[in-house]
Amino acid sequence: MPRHLVVGAAQLGPIARHEPRAEVVTRMIWLLEQAAGRGCSLVVYPELALTTFFPRWFMPDQAEIDTFFETAMPNATTAPLFERAKELGLGLSFGYAEKTVVDGKVHRYNTSIIVDGSGEIVHRYHKIHLPGHHEHEAWRAFQHLEKRYFEPGEAPFAPVEVFDGQIGLAICNDRRWPETYREHALRGTEMVLIGYNTPVHYPPAPEHDHLQCFHNHLSLQAGAYQNGMWVVGVAKAGKEEGCDLIGQSCIVAPTGEIVAQASTLGDELITADCDLDRCAEIRTNIFDFKKHRRPEMYPLLSAKV
Amino acid sequence: MPRHLVVGAAQLGPIARHEPRAEVVTRMIWLLEQAAGRGCSLVVYPELALTTFFPRWFMPDQAEIDTFFETAMPNATTAPLFERAKELGLGLSFGYAEKTVVDGKVHRYNTSIIVDGSGEIVHRYHKIHLPGHHEHEAWRAFQHLEKRYFEPGEAPFAPVEVFDGQIGLAICNDRRWPETYREHALRGTEMVLIGYNTPVHYPPAPEHDHLQCFHNHLSLQAGAYQNGMWVVGVAKAGKEEGCDLIGQSCIVAPTGEIVAQASTLGDELITADCDLDRCAEIRTNIFDFKKHRRPEMYPLLSAKV
Numbered sequence: 001m002p003r004h005l006v007v008g009a010a011q012l013g014p015i016a017r018h019e020p021r022a023e024v025v026t027r028m029i030w031l032l033e034q035a036a037g038r039g040c041s042l043v044v045y046p047e048l049a050l051t052t053f054f055p056r057w058f059m060p061d062q063a064e065i066d067t068f069f070e071t072a073m074p075n076a077t078t079a080p081l082f083e084r085a086k087e088l089g090l091g092l093s094f095g096y097a098e099k100t101v102v103d104g105k106v107h108r109y110n111t112s113i114i115v116d117g118s119g120e121i122v123h124r125y126h127k128i129h130l131p132g133h134h135e136h137e138a139w140r141a142f143q144h145l146e147k148r149y150f151e152p153g154e155a156p157f158a159p160v161e162v163f164d165g166q167i168g169l170a171i172c173n174d175r176r177w178p179e180t181y182r183e184h185a186l187r188g189t190e191m192v193l194i195g196y197n198t199p200v201h202y203p204p205a206p207e208h209d210h211l212q213c214f215h216n217h218l219s220l221q222a223g224a225y226q227n228g229m230w231v232v233g234v235a236k237a238g239k240e241e242g243c244d245l246i247g248q249s250c251i252v253a254p255t256g257e258i259v260a261q262a263s264t265l266g267d268e269l270i271t272a273d274c275d276l277d278r279c280a281e282i283r284t285n286i287f288d289f290k291k292h293r294r295p296e297m298y299p300l301l302s303a304k305v
Numbered sequence: 306m307p308r309h310l311v312v313g314a315a316q317l318g319p320i321a322r323h324e325p326r327a328e329v330v331t332r333m334i335w336l337l338e339q340a341a342g343r344g345c346s347l348v349v350y351p352e353l354a355l356t357t358f359f360p361r362w363f364m365p366d367q368a369e370i371d372t373f374f375e376t377a378m379p380n381a382t383t384a385p386l387f388e389r390a391k392e393l394g395l396g397l398s399f400g401y402a403e404k405t406v407v408d409g410k411v412h413r414y415n416t417s418i419i420v421d422g423s424g425e426i427v428h429r430y431h432k433i434h435l436p437g438h439h440e441h442e443a444w445r446a447f448q449h450l451e452k453r454y455f456e457p458g459e460a461p462f463a464p465v466e467v468f469d470g471q472i473g474l475a476i477c478n479d480r481r482w483p484e485t486y487r488e489h490a491l492r493g494t495e496m497v498l499i500g501y502n503t504p505v506h507y508p509p510a511p512e513h514d515h516l517q518c519f520h521n522h523l524s525l526q527a528g529a530y531q532n533g534m535w536v537v538g539v540a541k542a543g544k545e546e547g548c549d550l551i552g553q554s555c556i557v558a559p560t561g562e563i564v565a566q567a568s569t570l571g572d573e574l575i576t577a578d579c580d581l582d583r584c585a586e587i588r589t590n591i592f593d594f595k596k597h598r599r600p601e602m603y604p605l606l607s608a609k610v
Binding site: 256304 | 461597
């Protein structure tokens with residue numbers, strides 16, 4: 001039986017700081033319904049899909065920071081998205097800021113989930129590579145306080161079996177690290193879903209701003225090819241609260257080829273019919289890990305150095 | 306003091322099976338003299354630069370195989386290259402098939418060396434990722450018997466301090482593995498020199514033949530960007546004994562940008578002025594390993610799985 005998964009990458013345009021989540025959910029449902037009409041089984045939205053990218057502001061008041069977090073999922077605001085997806089039999093993946101209490105201790109994560117076609121959350125991932133900085137840095141045009149507002153995830157990358165395949169998650173900065181894709185691939189991931197919010201301007205090295213789009217695709221395409229894996233990259237794009245975010249949402253085949261790409265910086269759905277069996281074209285050949293990898297020659301990769 | 310290294314990537318066109326090594330050395334010296342005239346301090350030649358790519362033939366007779374190997378370096382045939390380089394004060398790097406005896410045991414490696422401006426061999430590397438197969442496979446249009454003819458290298462990737470920088474080596478198939486660049490970068494390599502022989506046709510997956518050039522640059526550029534490292538990729542190119550080899554020799558900046566590229570499939574020199582201090586633009590920012598890597602989240606990368 002061929003394992004074809006028709007995927008929609010649902011890019012979102014900017015979300016204003018005070019835009020109600022219910023309005024965002026309405027936009028997400030609009031994209032969801034397009035996806036249903038185009039034969040998708042899975043719709044993928046960006047990182048922190050429900051709100052503006054709030055780590056760009058230093059907020060001394062934790063109560064204010066917490067207004068951007070969800071304490072339950074689904075919740076009253078996102079329920080219509082879950083319900084509509086279930087009616088249509090569509091799976092979902094999106095990112096959000098998660099506040100959770102475990103054994104009396106509060107945790108805050110940059111989270112992404114996979115929801116199957118019956119509305120069940122079947123996988124939850126906490127972002128491993130938190131970029132940016134921890135303290136307020138006044139010299140920056142805007143902040144990038146992910147290291148302050150979130151704890152890093154503590155569970156390695158791994159897929160879940162759903163949609164007749166091995167599907168995995170990563171978030172934004174994770175996609176720049178070859179380790180992300182390799183850990184996934186060594187555990188059998190066939191498709192990785194990666195939402196992102198990427199400013200054009202990178203304050204510590206503005207001399208590379210003109211390369212942001214190039215680096216985005218370079219990382220996604222190399223990750224796909226070098227692991228024989230489908231990669232779905234989904235942007236929050238456009239000018240959000242004065243900050244320009246790149247778009248370029250794309251679906252990348254296990255050959256590294258971009259097979260679908262967004263051409264706007266707004267809400268836009270792109271789709272591709274992904275044959276999960278094509279991973280084998282790469283993994284049983286040039287990147288047959290068992291035959292060709294030399295892990296004993298990579299002692300530093302897993303080591304604290 | 307700025308650390309600018311002007312590098313020449315000296316692509317070689319095809320070498321016939323019975324072409325005398327002395328003729329190849331004459332071609333290499335011709336490229337060397339061009340490099341001197343263009344201000345180079347280091348000239349980089351391909352993998353197995355002195356002979357045709359002999360692993361494409363199954364040879365049952367070890368004595369015949371050994372005709373492609375060098376038992377000393379330099380030797381009578383390569384001495385003119387070493388001497389001319391020394392006269393010009395130029396460093397060299399090239400690959401060759403090395404047969405060596407250690408404690409009475411014969412070893413055969415796919416080797417690459419770095420020669421400093423005084424003619425001394427300052428670094429020797431044995432290829433870690435040997436592609437291809439071990440037994441004769443008659444169904445192939447041509448063989449790829451590296452796993453049969455060579456032992457794999459047993460020393461991890463590491464740079465040598467020379468040319469006022471940290472310079473490292475990798476060979477051909479190594480460049481497809483992100484582990485190669487990362488192990489180098491974690492040991493401080495600022496520039497990696499990579500010769501290759503890459504057929505357009507890959508017998509186990511001919512459906513990807515049209516992507517060979519794309520995969521070549523994708524791997525080299527991702528390795529450069531994701532490690533903030535200069536990458537010098539040098540091909541043996543053109544139709545060699547009926548086998549089409551890709552060209553596309555290139556010099557890649559730590560930003561992943563190709564700053565020089567060959568435009569023929571023959572003997573051709575390309576050059577670039579490489580500022581080794583530019584590695585820091587990437588390594589102290591987006592890929593600040595100490596700040597952002599999470600090695601405890603990559604348990605499988607160094608593990609036998």
